[in-house]
Amino acid sequence: MSISVSNISKSYKNVTALQDISFNVKAGELFGLIGPDGAGKTTLFRILTTLLIANKGIATVAGFDVVSEYKKIRNNVGYMPGKFSLYQDLTVEENLEFFATIFGTTIEENYDLIRDIYVQIEPFKDRRAGKLSGGMKQKLALCCALIHKPKVLFLDEPTTGVDPVSRKEFWEMLKRLQQKDITILVSTPYMDEAALCDRIALIQDGKILQIDTPQAIVKHYPKQIYNVSANDTYQLLKSLNAYSYNHSVYPFGEFVHYTDSRANFNPKDLIAYLESKKLSNIEIYKTEPTIEDTFMELAK
Amino acid sequence: MKNNNVIEAQELTKMFGDFAAVNAISFNVKKGEIFGFLGANGAGKTTAMKMLIGISIPTSGKAKVAGFDVFTQAEDIKKNIGYMSQRFALYDDLTVKENITFFGGIYGLSRKQIKEKATVLIEELGLEKVANTLVGALPLGWKQKLSFSVSLLHDPKIVFLDEPTGGVDPITRRQFWEMIYKAANQGTTVFVTTHYMDEAEYCDRVSIMVNGKIEALGTPKKLKEQFKADNMNDVFLKLARG
Numbered sequence: 001m002s003i004s005v006s007n008i009s010k011s012y013k014n015v016t017a018l019q020d021i022s023f024n025v026k027a028g029e030l031f032g033l034i035g036p037d038g039a040g041k042t043t044l045f046r047i048l049t050t051l052l053i054a055n056k057g058i059a060t061v062a063g064f065d066v067v068s069e070y071k072k073i074r075n076n077v078g079y080m081p082g083k084f085s086l087y088q089d090l091t092v093e094e095n096l097e098f099f100a101t102i103f104g105t106t107i108e109e110n111y112d113l114i115r116d117i118y119v120q121i122e123p124f125k126d127r128r129a130g131k132l133s134g135g136m137k138q139k140l141a142l143c144c145a146l147i148h149k150p151k152v153l154f155l156d157e158p159t160t161g162v163d164p165v166s167r168k169e170f171w172e173m174l175k176r177l178q179q180k181d182i183t184i185l186v187s188t189p190y191m192d193e194a195a196l197c198d199r200i201a202l203i204q205d206g207k208i209l210q211i212d213t214p215q216a217i218v219k220h221y222p223k224q225i226y227n228v229s230a231n232d233t234y235q236l237l238k239s240l241n242a243y244s245y246n247h248s249v250y251p252f253g254e255f256v257h258y259t260d261s262r263a264n265f266n267p268k269d270l271i272a273y274l275e276s277k278k279l280s281n282i283e284i285y286k287t288e289p290t291i292e293d294t295f296m297e298l299a300k
Numbered sequence: 301m302k303n304n305n306v307i308e309a310q311e312l313t314k315m316f317g318d319f320a321a322v323n324a325i326s327f328n329v330k331k332g333e334i335f336g337f338l339g340a341n342g343a344g345k346t347t348a349m350k351m352l353i354g355i356s357i358p359t360s361g362k363a364k365v366a367g368f369d370v371f372t373q374a375e376d377i378k379k380n381i382g383y384m385s386q387r388f389a390l391y392d393d394l395t396v397k398e399n400i401t402f403f404g405g406i407y408g409l410s411r412k413q414i415k416e417k418a419t420v421l422i423e424e425l426g427l428e429k430v431a432n433t434l435v436g437a438l439p440l441g442w443k444q445k446l447s448f449s450v451s452l453l454h455d456p457k458i459v460f461l462d463e464p465t466g467g468v469d470p471i472t473r474r475q476f477w478e479m480i481y482k483a484a485n486q487g488t489t490v491f492v493t494t495h496y497m498d499e500a501e502y503c504d505r506v507s508i509m510v511n512g513k514i515e516a517l518g519t520p521k522k523l524k525e526q527f528k529a530d531n532m533n534d535v536f537l538k539l540a541r542g
Contacts, residue, residue: 036469037440134341161386161466163340163495164533165540189467190496192533204469233502234481250474253501253531254520292470299471 001060002027002152002183003048008057010043017043019206021057025185025199030178032197033187034291040206041187042082045156048185049079062151075103078145082157084137088130092121092140095129096147103148113180114143117173135166142173146182153177155186159193171196191292202295209298214291221289221297223247226267227255230279239277243270250296257293258284304331305364306458306489307352312361312370314347321347323512324361329505331457334480334490336500339509340540345493346462348509352491353460354378366457379408382451382459382488386466389447392436396427399435400450407454414453421449441472448479458489465496477502497533506532508539515539 003025010018018040025031033041046052048061050070058065064072086095096118100107111118121139124132129140138158145153155174159167171193178184186197194200195214202209202217210217230236233251240249240258247259260270267284274282307329314322322344329335339345350356352365354374363370366380390399397418404414422431425445435443444464451459461480465473477499484490484504492503500506500520507517516523516539520532529535 036472037467039469157467161341161463161495163343163540164497164536165340167495168537189469191470234485237478237481250471251477251502253498296470299469 001025001063002029003031003059003061003185005044005048005059006057008044008047008054008059010040010047010052010054016206018047018054021203021206021208023201023208023211025183027183028178028181030174030184030186030196030198032194032200033185033203034189034191034194034200034295035187035203036189038205039203041203042156043206045079045081045154045185045187049077049154050074075148076150077152077154078148078150079154080141080145080156080158082160084141086129086137086141086144089128091126091128092132093125095140096143099144100147105148107147110147110149113149113177114146116176117146118143134162138162138166138170146177150182152183152185155184157187157189159188159190167193191290191295194291200291202291202298204295204299209295217291217294218289221294223259223297224265225287225289225293226258226260226270226284227252227287228258228270228274229255229281229283230274231281232279235277236274236279239274239279243273248297248300250293252290252292255287257287305329306331306333307335307363307365307491309352309363310361312348312351312363313359314344314351314356315359320512322351322358325509325512325514327507327514327517329458329489329491331489332484332487333505334484334492334503336503336506337491337493337509338500338506338536339493343509343540344512345509349460349462349491349493352377353381353383379454380456380458382454382456383462384444384447384451384459384464385462386444386464389443390435390450393434395432395434396422396438396446397431399446400453403450404453409454417453421446421453425449439472441468441476444468445472445476445479448476452483452488456488458491459483461490461492463493463495465494465499473499497531497536500532500536508536510540 001024006022008018008021035041047054048059050066050073061073062076096107117139121136159170174184199213201211236256240246240256245261247261250257271282305328310326311324313324337345351358351370354370354377358370365377368376400418401414422428465476480490505519507514523535527535527538529538
């Protein structure tokens with residue numbers, strides 16, 4: 001096991017940030033913690049990177065205990081916090097050199113690990129980190145987290161606020177890193193990124209809702225979901241929410257995902273109801289659940 | 301406004317030295333429309349939005365927002381629009397009620413109006429139990445819903461939302477969009493940026509900025525046809541990757 005977490009709990013004053021969290025991450029796995037802001041993701045990262053001590057439970061990273069062997073962990077992990085935390089007044093190159101020196105290595109020694117990423121920011125190597133664009137800051141932070149060739153890489157919301165194009169590129173980079181024998185624990189509030197992980201844990205309000213492969217998680221969805229659309233989405237939502245047989249009603253892109261509480265649901269009944277609400281161009285057909293459907297069903 | 305347009309922008313441009321952050325963009329937004337303003341990081345969205353809300357003077361071009369000129373009537377624009385972003389929303393050290401009172405005052409509402417609005421707003425959002433709680437102690441999703449309501453306190457013609465749902469849980473994100481639909485249904489124009497491409501589908505029309513220019517504009521359905529894409533995510537990837 002690269003990461004092993006058993007019954008970890010953490011509270012701040014009267015807020016419970018983490019409640020009895022347990023999971024394992026295998027060596028070489030790309031494991032995703034999927035959940036919104038406030039779910040406890042950052043607290044968990046800080047505990048695993050030895051920056052915070054849990055109230056209860058034990059955890060090991062790369063075989064070392066997070067409390068008694070914290071120094072060994074620090075040498076063996078890379079951590080990219082959610083908030084940009086490099087030195088704004090140092091240049092790109094100076095930041096990278098600084099982190100390499102701290103960890104007793106050189107840029108040259110592990111250059112092959114960061115080359116793909118670093119070449120993209122190399123044209124700006126004399127620019128101060130504080131003057132970089134968001135995308136470039138992110139790439140520099142990743143380089144700095146990798147420069148000592150860590151066994152385990154922790155990425156706390158690396159793609160938050162990042163546009164879809166850059167997000168896609170970032171995930172492609174992660175996939176390449178994974179092939180270089182680095183275990184990766186990554187957190188994200190974007191449910192669509194979950195599908196790119198080997199396994200995921202859905203987390204909300206300090207509790208894990210489910211752990212499995214993305215494929216298995218959607219397979220366990222308990223209901224048949226229907227895509228519903230009509231001429232007026234706002235009225236459609238209002239009508240569906242008022243329908244007494246609804247189990248869940250969630251807008252999903254151009255459709256509304258609808259599940260019914262009855263076992264013998266017949267879509268024709270719903271069409272008749274929606275027509276009585278003066279809606280037209282009604283379409284309804286079966287669709288497959290997504291991670292986000294599952295998350296909402298579990299978080300209900 | 302006779303022609304029903306709440307935003308009219310023609311060749312709107314902002315230069316930083318030789319760099320055109322916003323390069324001659326032209327578009328209109330109608331009353332009651334939900335207008336999605338998309339683009340990659342660095343495409344010029346924020347710069348364009350700053351010009352439209354009256355806090356950055358354009359280099360050239362023309363634009364009217366809520367009937368006022370962005371060059372000469374920036375102060376009138378600020379009074380007649382609502383604005384919320386993820387970065388600046390509410391004061392964490394004030395309670396729910398205090399925030400409403402503060403922003404009501406800023407927007408020039410009378411004490412009586414503020415009191416009435418506060419009661420309705422707190423009830424609609426189901427915040428009765430936390431009305432006297434510091435906003436900093438509320439979950440992000442609640443804050444964002446409250447912040448949106450506060451941006452509508454003075455019944456603006458148009459509200460600008462800058463990534464209002466970033467990091468918000470999926471259920472609250474949808475509740476937030478139901479609030480947007482409701483506001484639009486009541487005639488408020490909604491101008492919104494987002495990185496969630498499913499949210500782009502909720503907009504009446506969407507524009508996509510690439511390198512300072514609007515490279516696509518239309519209903520989500522039209523854009524998907526135009527770019528032969530299954531969803532807005534594919535449209536975005538095709539456009540922004542060139």
